[in-house]
Amino acid sequence: TALSTLSLHDALPICFPVTISYDTGFSFKTKLFTFFTQLFADKLFSVSEFTASKLIRKSVVIPEGVDSETFYKIPLNDLVLKRKELNVPEYFILSLGRVEKRKNVYNNLVAFNLVQKFIPKLKYVFVGQLVEDEEKINSFIEALDVPRSSIVFKKYISDEDLNVYLNSMELMLFTPESEGFGLPVIEAYAVQKPVILSRIQPLAETIVTGK
Numbered sequence: 001t002a003l004s005t006l007s008l009h010d011a012l013p014i015c016f017p018v019t020i021s022y023d024t025g026f027s028f029k030t031k032l033f034t035f036f037t038q039l040f041a042d043k044l045f046s047v048s049e050f051t052a053s054k055l056i057r058k059s060v061v062i063p064e065g066v067d068s069e070t071f072y073k074i075p076l077n078d079l080v081l082k083r084k085e086l087n088v089p090e091y092f093i094l095s096l097g098r099v100e101k102r103k104n105v106y107n108n109l110v111a112f113n114l115v116q117k118f119i120p121k122l123k124y125v126f127v128g129q130l131v132e133d134e135e136k137i138n139s140f141i142e143a144l145d146v147p148r149s150s151i152v153f154k155k156y157i158s159d160e161d162l163n164v165y166l167n168s169m170e171l172m173l174f175t176p177e178s179e180g181f182g183l184p185v186i187e188a189y190a191v192q193k194p195v196i197l198s199r200i201q202p203l204a205e206t207i208v209t210g211k
Helices: 028-040 048-054 076-086 107-117 134-144 159-168 185-188
Strands: 006-010 044-045 091-097 123-127 151-154 171-174 195-197
Touching: 028 151, 076 159, 091 107, 091 159, 107 123, 107 134, 107 171, 123 159, 159 185, 171 185, 185 195
Parallel strands: 006 044, 091 123, 091 171, 123 151, 171 195
Antiparallel strands: none
16 A cells, blocks of 8 residues: 655644635635644655644654755846846845735835835835735725835746846845745745844744854
């Protein structure tokens, strides 16, 4: 009989039921599936110590990694040409991942509004699926009185284009309230860019003090 394995990238449906809804893609069926598949798999794997601590069985922790042929430091001359081709903003910060409340999108916009008053040319680029209601988030931006042209939503881009954005950003802003691992963080590290993180355990696991 063949053995079965289960790799869990996120225990979010189990740990944070309040934040999970049909709107964010985690239905009640997803919660049940995440729970019961742990019972029947011969071997469990998880991506962080935090995720492992939330499971009902012991798992082997194997942190996620980045393909160095996909995300890498682009030579400056090549980067200038690629930025021009993609019309990448000159000076911007980046948030990568689903655009939703759990990712702290509203607090990040408030913070950007304050900073942008001192650095008018700064832009804020979001790369990822827009989960929040588009009308709601646009109304929130309008209420902040921040120039709408300063905030850019890129819903879907290729890994090749994403690498250009990662290389071009000033820094990444990644401050979720909860997370399974935080793959965008190590993608930023792969191109040697700084990241502002929220102080939660899964993200702390991606940091080595002094590096």
